[in-house]
Amino acid sequence: MLENVTVIIPAHNRPNRLQRLIDYYSNTGIQILIPDSSDRKFTGRLEAPGITYIHRPRMHFFNKIHEVLPLIDTDYVLYCADDDFTVPAAIKQITDFLDANPDYSIAQGHYLTFTPQGDKISFSPRYIRNFDNRITGSDAMDRMMHEKGMYASMLYGVTRSDIFKRIYSYCFDETGNMRFSNLFLAEEFFNHAVLIHGKYATLPCFYSARERIKGSATETTIPVSVIKNSPKYADEYNGFIRALALMLPEHDGIATDEAEKRIRLVSSCPKASGSVTFKRKVNQILSSHKVFAPLAQLSEWRYHQKGLKAVKHLPSYPCTFSTPEKEEIIRAIHSQPLD
Numbered sequence: 001m002l003e004n005v006t007v008i009i010p011a012h013n014r015p016n017r018l019q020r021l022i023d024y025y026s027n028t029g030i031q032i033l034i035p036d037s038s039d040r041k042f043t044g045r046l047e048a049p050g051i052t053y054i055h056r057p058r059m060h061f062f063n064k065i066h067e068v069l070p071l072i073d074t075d076y077v078l079y080c081a082d083d084d085f086t087v088p089a090a091i092k093q094i095t096d097f098l099d100a101n102p103d104y105s106i107a108q109g110h111y112l113t114f115t116p117q118g119d120k121i122s123f124s125p126r127y128i129r130n131f132d133n134r135i136t137g138s139d140a141m142d143r144m145m146h147e148k149g150m151y152a153s154m155l156y157g158v159t160r161s162d163i164f165k166r167i168y169s170y171c172f173d174e175t176g177n178m179r180f181s182n183l184f185l186a187e188e189f190f191n192h193a194v195l196i197h198g199k200y201a202t203l204p205c206f207y208s209a210r211e212r213i214k215g216s217a218t219e220t221t222i223p224v225s226v227i228k229n230s231p232k233y234a235d236e237y238n239g240f241i242r243a244l245a246l247m248l249p250e251h252d253g254i255a256t257d258e259a260e261k262r263i264r265l266v267s268s269c270p271k272a273s274g275s276v277t278f279k280r281k282v283n284q285i286l287s288s289h290k291v292f293a294p295l296a297q298l299s300e301w302r303y304h305q306k307g308l309k310a311v312k313h314l315p316s317y318p319c320t321f322s323t324p325e326k327e328e329i330i331r332a333i334h335s336q337p338l339d
Contacts, residue, residue, distance in 0.1 A: 002030040005091055006077045006161070010064055011036040017082045017211075019044040020336040022051065024328070028088045031074055035064035061186060062171050062178050069165050077161045083211040085329045086156065090207040094158045097203060105198030108157035109207025110316040114333070116211075121330055123319040125307035126210065127152035131314070135200040140251050141262055143195040148269045154191045154200060156208065167193035170243040179239035184224045192244055192266065196251055206316045209329050228267065241267065 007030050011018045015038070025032060026048040034053045036042055041055045052071055056064060076095050080086045087109075094107045111126035129151040137143040147154075167190070173179055180186075194200070227233045227240075245260035252259070311317035318326045 006031040024332040107201040109205040140196040
């Protein structure tokens with residue numbers, strides 16, 4: 001079914017979630033690469049065909065990905081975090097779209113988040129501001145500027161493998177050292193890099209369910225806003241700019257100095273509107289203090305209800321109704337105890 005697709009699962013210290021995802025993909029024909037930076041080697045079931053497992057304790061994300069790039073021999077590739085489920089039928093729909101539209105470098109669909117609550121699982125719509133977003137600018141600069149207004153990342157979309165391999169080669173300098181290492185910058189880099197190479201589409205299909213887990217690595221990662229504005233992280237930010245500035249001339253035929261100016265212009269644009277930024281700051285404050293717990297719960301409930309109302313008539317957001325794809329995910333979630 002998906003012999004032309006590789007899924008990369010960058011696992012880290014969540015073996016039960018990794019096992020349930022391996023089992024979920026076991027009968028799809030998809031190629032699975034698992035660069036695992038967990039402290040302990042995974043001892044679960046790896047019998048399904050097409051699985052390559054590499055244990056590299058505490059290895060940085062970029063180095064993990066760099067090691068598995070030569071192993072990708074399919075037309076398409078995508079990331080699937082070990083706490084996600086990317087729907088096989090949606091992957092097939094997206095690869096068909098990319099086959100028919102060679103000017104697109106990447107595409108994805110609609111997301112849900114889920115929270116296990118005892119025997120029940122609560123589903124919520126995610127990224128509801130991007131129902132059917134497309135980025136179709138005629139040049140890389142137009143496409144990157146358009147992306148700055150997006151609410152959803154592209155990191156977990158289905159990408160053409162040749163582009164995927166090419167963009168990560170720019171993350172390392174001539175001596176093999178990483179140009180930058182911040183995980184949030186890595187996501188922003190990916191978004192810009194795939195748009196340098198082509199167009200983007202959000203298709204109206206149920207694409208992925210993402211588990212909400214408190215205490216994830218992103219909660220301890222230095223925010224991009226700090227990286228971009230603090231002299232302490234100037235080398236890190238300049239390395240990020242350099243990687244993209246070396247890539248841009250490949251497509252736009254401009255000098256590297258001019259490319260760097262353009263990348264800095266794009267990077268300096270706000271990612272979200274003032275109102276969205278304010279709401280995020282308020283939610284961060286509410287969630288970081290126990291005394292505000294009731295307000296945080298109220299805010300979360302209101303967001304959930306707003307989302308359900310917005311997607312009420314969209315079959316690609318199966319929050320309150322059942323589909324075969326959703327039921328398959330529910331079975332996978334129940335198949336393994338939580339780590």
